[in-house]
Amino acid sequence: MKLINLDSVTKEYPDGFVALADINCEIDQGEFVSLVGSSGSGKTTLLKMIYADEFPSDGAVYFGGRDICDIKRKVLPHFRRNFGTVFQDFKLLPQKSVFENIAYTLEVHGKSDAQIADEVTNILNVVGMASKADKYPHQISGGEQQRVSLARAVIHRPRVLIADEPTGNLDPISALSIVRLLLKVNSFGTTVILATHDKSVVDKLNRRVILMDKGRIMRDDAHGKYIISG
Ligand code: ADP
Ligand code: MG
Numbered sequence: 001m002k003l004i005n006l007d008s009v010t011k012e013y014p015d016g017f018v019a020l021a022d023i024n025c026e027i028d029q030g031e032f033v034s035l036v037g038s039s040g041s042g043k044t045t046l047l048k049m050i051y052a053d054e055f056p057s058d059g060a061v062y063f064g065g066r067d068i069c070d071i072k073r074k075v076l077p078h079f080r081r082n083f084g085t086v087f088q089d090f091k092l093l094p095q096k097s098v099f100e101n102i103a104y105t106l107e108v109h110g111k112s113d114a115q116i117a118d119e120v121t122n123i124l125n126v127v128g129m130a131s132k133a134d135k136y137p138h139q140i141s142g143g144e145q146q147r148v149s150l151a152r153a154v155i156h157r158p159r160v161l162i163a164d165e166p167t168g169n170l171d172p173i174s175a176l177s178i179v180r181l182l183l184k185v186n187s188f189g190t191t192v193i194l195a196t197h198d199k200s201v202v203d204k205l206n207r208r209v210i211l212m213d214k215g216r217i218m219r220d221d222a223h224g225k226y227i228i229s230g
Helices: 043-050 073-082 098-108 113-126 142-154 172-187 199-205
Strands: 004-012 018-027 032-036 058-063 083-087 160-164 191-195 208-213 216-221
Touching: 004 043, 018 043, 018 216, 032 043, 032 172, 032 199, 043 058, 043 160, 043 191, 073 083, 083 142, 098 113, 098 142, 113 142, 142 160, 142 172, 160 172, 172 191, 172 199
Parallel strands: 032 191, 032 208, 083 160, 160 191
Antiparallel strands: 004 018, 004 058, 208 216
16 A cells, blocks of 8 residues: 555645646655646645645545545644654744754653754754754745745654745755755655656656646656657
8 A cells, every 4th residue: 555645636725726637646655756847837836735735626546545635623733743844944933042943842842851952953953953953943044944844844753744846946056955855855755745846856866757747747757857849
């Protein structure tokens, strides 16, 4: 059984716009999948289906064999701990330091201060930001903010990392460092699903590429490149 299974998923937004049309797709534990396609093709909507931020209008999404629509509202926050998310805007809290931005997600999970300090220091080392633990978001570069954001996304060891245009606001060098980190996270066993329209990012990966257009999957290649036509 695959970790994630989208079975004939259609998503119609309340205004009647059909953002996904009959999507069938399976993603295995440990895969690194890039979702590519032009703006408006449905990448973000498809990601939202997976982490239960939006629900299909038709068809079903299964996570670990379980229909996401069957999950009770009350346990959805718990279900969402299976996922870490990073976005184009880093969404760091401006009044918290780098350390605190990561630590607070663990506080929510009820850990001791010593445990938290340990784990935060660990993950800051992984993303190469340990020396800037006491800085505030406005004191570090965009690339560094995204590395912190990535650290925060994986600190609770999610099964799946969802990255929606994580390099969209970054220069090519910083983008490359984020891609390297996504690969590192994946090498630890975390499934990574990356939505991007950055061709240079995808072509470096040599991993599975799903090409979307107008809410449909046009191609699904095991070792794809970002091919726009054909
Ligand atoms: P992408 O991430 O590939 O740019 P999206 O999934 O964000 O695409 O959007 C796909 C289409 O769905 C777009 O045309 C967008 O305008 C539309 N859309 C996205 N969210 C909503 C919404 N909440 N209500 C109505 N239409 C939406
Ligand atoms: Mg998007």
